[in-house]
Structures are given as C-alpha cells and as structure tokens.
Amino acid sequence: MHEWKAELYDDKLGFVSQYGRGILEILNVQQGEKVLDLGCGTGDLSHEIAQLGASVIGMDLSEEMMERARIKYPDINFISGNAENFSLDEPVNAVFSNAALHWVKNAESVISSVWNALEEGGRFVAEFGGKGNVEMIVKAITDVLSQDYSVDANELNPWYFPSIGEYSQLLEQQGFRITYAVHFDRPTQLEDGENGLEHWLNGLAADVFFKDFSESEKKRIFTKIATHARESLFNGETWIADYKRIRVVAFK
Known part of the structure; x- marks a missing residue:
C-alpha cells in the first residue's frame, strides 16, 4: 500500500485539491445533503463541501492523512x-471523489461499495486519472529502472487509468445511469520550480517504485528520471505533468 506523507502532500502537492474545485461545481451540493468524500486525503475538499451546507463524512485508507x-x-x-470494501451506517445523497480512485485497481468493488452507500436516486461524482495519465513520467521511470537497475516498473505500477468506455461499462453493469462523462487533458504545473518533479516522485511514487532503494540512491534515480523527462515536461522554469483526467456523474 502507498504510504502517504501528509505534510508533503499539503505543502508540495496542494494542486490536487485546487484542481478538485472544478469537480465540486459539478457535484452541486444542496443545503442539508449527506455527502461521502471518498479518498478525502487531508480534508480540504471535505471542508469546502461542508461550507456549502452539507453534512460530510470524509473517508481515506491512510491513517496519517486522516490524523x-x-x-x-x-x-x-x-x-x-478502504474504497474497495466499505459500508456506511446510513445511505448518503452523494458520493464524491477527487484524485483517489486511480489508486484502487479493483474498480468493480469500489463501484459496488459506492452503489450500496447511496440512497435511491443518489449520485456518484468523481474525477481521477484516465487512460494516458502521467504517461511521460511513467515512461521516464520505466526507462531508468529498466536500463540502469534491471527493474520492471510495470510490475510495480500501482495505478488504474481506464478509458472512459471501460469505466462507463463498469458503472452501467452495476446499474448506474451515467449522465456526464468526459476524458480530458489537464497539463498540471508542479509546485516549486526545478524541484517540482522530485516532490511529485517523493509524494506519489517513491514508496511504490523505489521502496527497495536507499534515500541517496533515490536521489540519483530522481535526477536520472528528470533528465529523461526534461525535454517533454520542463518548460525552462517549471515542470508540467501530463495529466489526463476522467470526470463522471452517475445516478443510482
């Protein structure tokens, strides 16, 4: 399981919550609604949902993030x-999720749990990584680990990046009625200039792809990855990650 670094997440990966505000508009919270924020991280969007007048439950697998x-x-x-297998004491009007579901490979179990958590007519509103998300970063990781360390990064990859067709099919098989679905490019500026890619690797990939390496060796690997990705993703001042996102709204 990915070990989240809550302080690094807040300090250097704050763009995750910032971009999530767009999907909040689609959620369209109504006063008094009960909303589950699934994969809520350190709670920034849960707080914004509550400010809109909803009763919010924030759920995350990482106890450090919850604390x-x-x-x-x-x-x-x-x-x-765990998004793969959870239940609530009472059904909610909406399940909301931002930048979390691509960490869960068993999408069918997630969708089943979401279905069971919703009241009849309730809605599921989510954004997460879609097909091709961070493809250039993953290629740089894969090339460095393969060429220099004989490590197959594909076996370590923790992410689930479906196409819109794949995910829509799973929702419909569960019984959901999809009213909105889009798969779009969202180039994302990483924070802290030249150091942005290293923060991203540290916060989102280090304990998955590089867990067996020492801290000093990780630094060397990150430098090599940056060299591989620089031409594609560095604009001279900052790193622009090649994000591709899925947004979906579906009703029970």
Missing part, C-alpha cells in the same frame, strides 16, 4: 476506510 484532516477540520467526521 492531519482531523487536526485541520475538527468539526468534520473523518473515518478510515
């Missing part, structure tokens, strides 16, 4: 839970 969320937003109910 930080509870400190930041003590009035919100944050609970630990």
